[in-house]
Amino acid sequence: MRIMIVTLVLAACLSVFSGCGKAGKNEYGRVGRDTVEVIGNGKYKIAHVADATSLIMSYEDVGQITLIKNVVDYKSNDGVFYVYGEEGYGVINIENNTSKIYITDEAYLTEREKYFYKDEYTEYVAELSDFLGFSTAERKILSELE
Secondary structure, three states: OHHHHHHHHHHHHHHHHHHOOOOOOOOOOOOOOOEEEEEOOOOEEEEEEOOEEEEEEEEOOOEEEEEEOOEEEEEEEOOEEEEEEOOEEEEEEOOOOEEEEEEOOHHHHHHHHHHOOHHHOOOOEEEEOOHHHOOHHHHHHHHHHO
16 A cells, blocks of 8 residues: 555656646746746747736846737737737747837837837837738738737
């Protein structure tokens, strides 16, 4: 009886520890308590930040930058990740780790201007001034997420 209990405990420990650190792991992190979705190598994530589910980008010198707050829906399609949030839209090219975002909420745009240093992340993020800055195919998919 004692051997059977020890065997069950060992088997349980092995099954728990064998999965740790593998699923969802990448250069920048993995899905966990706050991270809902890891995009590509993890440079971009959908995560719970403060009181909102947001699209965030990890950046070497800055840490994490919130690109779109209050994410409502998202979808991955043919190597591209689409995000719709209450404050705007985003399209991420998973292969080359770049993104395009369009912020629709003027108050949020003003808030972002105070805290973000665009020069530090324009290599990865293109901020569009209009929804038409997305391609026709991108606009179609983003509209479906609304």
